[in-house]
Amino acid sequence: MNLGILFSGGKDSSYALYKASEENEIKVLITLDSENKDSYMFHTPVEKAEEQASKLEIPLLKIRTEGKKEEELEDLKIAIKKAIDEYEIEGVVTGAVASTYQASRVQRICDDLDIYCFNPLWQKDQVELLREITSKIKVKIVKVAAEGLDESWVGKIIDNNVVKELIKLKEKYGINVAGEGGEYETEVEEFYDCSST
Amino acid sequence: MKQKWRNFMTVLVLKINKNRLHDEEFVRPVTDLLEDFKVVDYREVKNLDFDKVIICGTALKDNEYLDNLDKFSWLKNCKKPVLGICAGMHIIGKILGYDLIENKKIGVEDNKYYLHSFKIEGLDESLEVENFKGMLFHPEVLNKELIKDFVNLT
Numbered sequence: 001m002n003l004g005i006l007f008s009g010g011k012d013s014s015y016a017l018y019k020a021s022e023e024n025e026i027k028v029l030i031t032l033d034s035e036n037k038d039s040y041m042f043h044t045p046v047e048k049a050e051e052q053a054s055k056l057e058i059p060l061l062k063i064r065t066e067g068k069k070e071e072e073l074e075d076l077k078i079a080i081k082k083a084i085d086e087y088e089i090e091g092v093v094t095g096a097v098a099s100t101y102q103a104s105r106v107q108r109i110c111d112d113l114d115i116y117c118f119n120p121l122w123q124k125d126q127v128e129l130l131r132e133i134t135s136k137i138k139v140k141i142v143k144v145a146a147e148g149l150d151e152s153w154v155g156k157i158i159d160n161n162v163v164k165e166l167i168k169l170k171e172k173y174g175i176n177v178a179g180e181g182g183e184y185e186t187e188v189e190e191f192y193d194c195s196s197t
Numbered sequence: 198m199k200q201k202w203r204n205f206m207t208v209l210v211l212k213i214n215k216n217r218l219h220d221e222e223f224v225r226p227v228t229d230l231l232e233d234f235k236v237v238d239y240r241e242v243k244n245l246d247f248d249k250v251i252i253c254g255t256a257l258k259d260n261e262y263l264d265n266l267d268k269f270s271w272l273k274n275c276k277k278p279v280l281g282i283c284a285g286m287h288i289i290g291k292i293l294g295y296d297l298i299e300n301k302k303i304g305v306e307d308n309k310y311y312l313h314s315f316k317i318e319g320l321d322e323s324l325e326v327e328n329f330k331g332m333l334f335h336p337e338v339l340n341k342e343l344i345k346d347f348v349n350l351t
Contacts, residue, residue: 001216019218019221020218022218023217023218024216024218093218100304100305100310100338100339104303104304104305104310104312107257107303107312108303108304110257110258111257111258111301111303114258115258116216116256116258116259117256117257118216118218118219118221118222118256119221119222120218120221120222121221122221122222122225122226123225123226123229123337123338124229125229
């Protein structure tokens, strides 16, 4: 199936891309560049998305949005419609894991546009998912914002030892190991095995 | 850590989605909660050596199962507990002689996650007839304990 990926350049959408590319054709990466850094819908920043798209040799469709609640959904719909018209996609893939807010809104847009919606990371256990992602993708911590995470964490590549340390911090401070609460931000450095993408 | 319930019975997990990528969204979140299970595509059910059945849901746009209801006819004579989730409830409804009507619901209501295009005429969001149980919402998202109850208590 021809698919478009809702792509932020972060670890989850990158891994969703990895999973989707195993048996489908990825026609385009769709990126919403939101001015609202606190958007519930879109991960920011997205600067790395362009660089990654070029490395992966997949076209990038980037659309700016002010990030106002509900209006940003209209912008997302416009972007997906454009991807349908220009790249003939039959479905979109998201990196949604637990957010029913995010998932149901994308489901509604896909339903309106009569295309499939895929959420391959849906309901995954956060620790298991982080381990899985970091076994396939080189992920670097670029920003920290939580108790227990000081500047020494910036620049660390997430591997098994880092996951273990994050689990310890979860036990001590209650942080989300996968950084879903904004505890840390990541950049994808590279896919360890690009053969499938 | 992942929630997982010890079940000492083999659960046949029927997948009805067309694209394998949807396994990750409609089948894996269910099997992540089980210990002893076997996932089988609804078109390939051969061995009926199991203790319970869970029929998973599928994508809003994926209605292929409705054109292949004959593949589920074996369920009519099944005396084991059967749980149908969303599209799985549609299938149970059809097996029991109910009609489906268009009814779209996407999102969370009363702490239940819904994603469906049809409902069973005359019935609300759940069904319980003899050994058949149906849930129009997706318990594997916000009501995982209901799957635990089905596996361990029924």
